[in-house]
Amino acid sequence: MSTTAPPATPDRTPDRATDERLLRTSPLRRLMGRPELGSVVGAVAVFIFFSIIADSFLQASSLSTVMYAASTLGIMAVPVALLMIGGEFDLSAGVLVTSSALISSMVSYQMTANVWAGIFVSLLVTLAVGVFNGFMLTRTKLPSFIITLGTFLMLTGLNLGFTKLISGTVSTKSIGDMEGFASAKKVFASELTLGDVTLKVTILWWFVLVALATWILLRTRFGNWIFAVGGGADAARAVGVPVNKTKIGLYMGVAFAAWVSGQHLLFSFDVVQSGEGVGNELTYIIAAVIGGCLITGGYGSAIGSAVGAFIFGMTSKGIVYAEWNPDWFKFFLGAMLLLATLLNAWVRKRAEASK
Amino acid sequence: MARARTGVRAIGALLAAVLGASLAGCSSTGGKRAEDARKAQTAAGKAAVNTPRWTFAMVTHSGDGDTFWDIVQNGAEQAAVKDNINFLYSHSDEGQQQAQLVQAAIDKKVNGLIVSLAKPDAMKDVIARAEKAGIPVITVNSGSEQSKAYGALTHIGQDETIAGEAVGDELDKRGKKKALCVLHEQGNVGHEQRCAGVKKAFGGQLQNLYVDGTNMPDVQASIEAKLQSDRSIDSVVTLGAPFADAAVQAKRTAESKAEIDTFDLNAKVATALTAGTLGFAVDQQPYLQGYQAVDLLWLYKYNADVLGGGRPVLTGPQIISQKDAAELRIYTERGTR
Numbered sequence: 001m002s003t004t005a006p007p008a009t010p011d012r013t014p015d016r017a018t019d020e021r022l023l024r025t026s027p028l029r030r031l032m033g034r035p036e037l038g039s040v041v042g043a044v045a046v047f048i049f050f051s052i053i054a055d056s057f058l059q060a061s062s063l064s065t066v067m068y069a070a071s072t073l074g075i076m077a078v079p080v081a082l083l084m085i086g087g088e089f090d091l092s093a094g095v096l097v098t099s100s101a102l103i104s105s106m107v108s109y110q111m112t113a114n115v116w117a118g119i120f121v122s123l124l125v126t127l128a129v130g131v132f133n134g135f136m137l138t139r140t141k142l143p144s145f146i147i148t149l150g151t152f153l154m155l156t157g158l159n160l161g162f163t164k165l166i167s168g169t170v171s172t173k174s175i176g177d178m179e180g181f182a183s184a185k186k187v188f189a190s191e192l193t194l195g196d197v198t199l200k201v202t203i204l205w206w207f208v209l210v211a212l213a214t215w216i217l218l219r220t221r222f223g224n225w226i227f228a229v230g231g232g233a234d235a236a237r238a239v240g241v242p243v244n245k246t247k248i249g250l251y252m253g254v255a256f257a258a259w260v261s262g263q264h265l266l267f268s269f270d271v272v273q274s275g276e277g278v279g280n281e282l283t284y285i286i287a288a289v290i291g292g293c294l295i296t297g298g299y300g301s302a303i304g305s306a307v308g309a310f311i312f313g314m315t316s317k318g319i320v321y322a323e324w325n326p327d328w329f330k331f332f333l334g335a336m337l338l339l340a341t342l343l344n345a346w347v348r349k350r351a352e353a354s355k
Numbered sequence: 356m357a358r359a360r361t362g363v364r365a366i367g368a369l370l371a372a373v374l375g376a377s378l379a380g381c382s383s384t385g386g387k388r389a390e391d392a393r394k395a396q397t398a399a400g401k402a403a404v405n406t407p408r409w410t411f412a413m414v415t416h417s418g419d420g421d422t423f424w425d426i427v428q429n430g431a432e433q434a435a436v437k438d439n440i441n442f443l444y445s446h447s448d449e450g451q452q453q454a455q456l457v458q459a460a461i462d463k464k465v466n467g468l469i470v471s472l473a474k475p476d477a478m479k480d481v482i483a484r485a486e487k488a489g490i491p492v493i494t495v496n497s498g499s500e501q502s503k504a505y506g507a508l509t510h511i512g513q514d515e516t517i518a519g520e521a522v523g524d525e526l527d528k529r530g531k532k533k534a535l536c537v538l539h540e541q542g543n544v545g546h547e548q549r550c551a552g553v554k555k556a557f558g559g560q561l562q563n564l565y566v567d568g569t570n571m572p573d574v575q576a577s578i579e580a581k582l583q584s585d586r587s588i589d590s591v592v593t594l595g596a597p598f599a600d601a602a603v604q605a606k607r608t609a610e611s612k613a614e615i616d617t618f619d620l621n622a623k624v625a626t627a628l629t630a631g632t633l634g635f636a637v638d639q640q641p642y643l644q645g646y647q648a649v650d651l652l653w654l655y656k657y658n659a660d661v662l663g664g665g666r667p668v669l670t671g672p673q674i675i676s677q678k679d680a681a682e683l684r685i686y687t688e689r690g691t692r
Contacts, residue, residue, distance in 0.1 A: 056462060061462045068458075170544060174476070198484075268451075269476045273450060273474055275543070276451075277449075280449075316452075320443075320445050320459040323443055326444065330419065
């Protein structure tokens with residue numbers, strides 16, 4: 001945007017003093033207005049809590065385990081957060097991860113091809129599922145909840161049906177001795193050991209995805225479109241935002257992350273169970289919501305989703321380090337979700353009131 | 356304000372009514388009192404050894420609220436009390452999550468690990484890491500083929516194929532011709548092995564039926580539909596105790612003549628066996644799996660003893676028919692069988 005207005009319309013020049021869009025806000029104000037602020041406060045609270053309660057929580061090795069747990073969820077939470085900012089859901093994201101791993105493994109094995117060929121085919125098919133979700137949504141005008149629920153059930157069935165049909169059992173055959181496996185493992189499932197700390201490559205993937213998504217949201221035209229379609233699709237369409245393309249793009253983003261997660265599953269364990277992944281889609285949504293995304297769309301951030309995933313990772317492993325009875329895990333998770341969301345709403349209200 | 360007060364009053368009245376009703380209507384049979392009387396018969400809790408207080412962690416592939424794993428845990432806790440062990444339990448039905456939980460136990464520097472290998476490939480690396488950290492590992496319940504290769508001391512459990520074959524033989528003994536194998540967890544390798552074992556040993560025909568184990572009414576309806584559509588089925592084998600009851604209900608509504616048999620045991624199954632509504636159950640003694648795992652780890656730490664001679668230690672199959680069931684019912688009610 002240029003700040004010097006064309007001289008032909010002097011009356012259209014925004015007045016710096018009265019136009020609130022051009023007001024200089026203090027850095028603190030700006031921080032208060034960030035969607036992820038509430039979740040950061042929550043994350044600090046959870047961190048301090050487990051540091052006090054669980055004596056082994058603060059070890060470097062424990063923290064790397066927490067980071068790994070957070071990253072496996074966080075990789076998916078990033079595009080799911082973007083999708084939610086765009087005002088839609090994806091309930092098929094959890095099983096799509098498993099599908100993607102199954103496709104890679106079975107294509108490579110059955111074709112006796114280089115593992116990378118399977119990985120590539122899997123990327124295409126996974127992206128196609130994303131396109132299918134977006135296309136069905138924009139064509140039928142049905143709520144995304146229904147569309148992706150259908151995809152979720154279909155994929156669950158396909159995962160099992162195809163695996164059983166092709167492999168004869170419910171899990172895939174080992175591809176650990178095939179060409180390309182070692183290099184693919186380096187990309188998707190390697191680890192860096194420093195002393196007794198093991199850093200998994202998923203943490204790197206996670207950070208890269210968060211940075212990329214943040215840049216898209218805040219610095220690109222597509223990012224503006226995401227906020228626009230989530231805020232009000234009809235209004236966005238009226239000002240020339242390509243709503244359908246944006247939504248299909250967002251679903252493809254989820255598919256891409258599902259592909260990354262799926263390859264990680266495959267190359268860290270070399271064999272994939274066909275029945276897994278069910279229920280994880282809600283975990284991704286929870287991470288995004290804890291991170292400040294609104295269920296109604298138009299508000300949220302990628303960094304928030306990362307913080308949400310980190311809170312989730314801390315809680316799920318912190319309960320183990322604290323030697324608590326795991327029966328109560330889900331209860332704490334639910335309570336935390338409510339608290340975090342309430343905190344978010346409160347912080348947001350304060351931020352808006354202080355503008 | 357006035358409305359709020361009437362709300363509070365209404366809730367108070369309701370609570371009083373509930374309390375009054377529960378006090379007035381005492382039951383002379385069953386309930387908590389009967390349970391307390393039974394509890395008096397269970398083993399008391401005091402350490403029987405003076406070894407240091409070691410910490411053992413058990414990480415299984417159980418889902419939330421699983422009856423079978425509850426019994427395993429009971430056994431493990433009982434042994435932990437006796438052996439002066441600080442016992443930790445965690446579980447997840449996702450391979451990746453389970454591996455992370457094992458890693459968390461390693462981070463805690465526990466003195467021993469007990470792991471179930473339903474998803475062996477997911478556990479391979481993390482078990483190697485445990486051994487590198489000098490933590491002895493015992494595998495339980497599933498993974499008898501991989502246990503030794505992964506470097507575990509011992510495997511305690513039931514070989515699913517052998518258990519399936521035992522069921523197949525028993526069906527032959529009872530003169531059955533057409534059986535139905537009900538799998539309640541799609542994607543579970545052990546379940547597939549059980550049904551394959553039945554098929555291998557059984558002289559008659561065997562069909563697999565997949566049902567959604569998290570949805571009991573659906574399980575019942577599926578079995579019902581199958582029994583209605585194929586009248587020649589003369590035996591139904593369920594793979595878990597809770598599903599036997601659903602199969603019995605389905606048999607009743609479908610007016611089928613099929614005999615219901617099941618893997619595993621619980622109080623209801625024991626009662627049904629005594630009553631004759633179930634043919635037989637095949638038990639793998641989950642209590643023993645938990646108890647032995649903790650006890651063998653203790654023996655290893657205390658005396659470097661290893662049981663099994665490099666082979667799995669089998670806790671089953673044990674065929675339980677009508678005559679054994681009466682005695683076992685008492686044990687199932689206290690949650691140890």
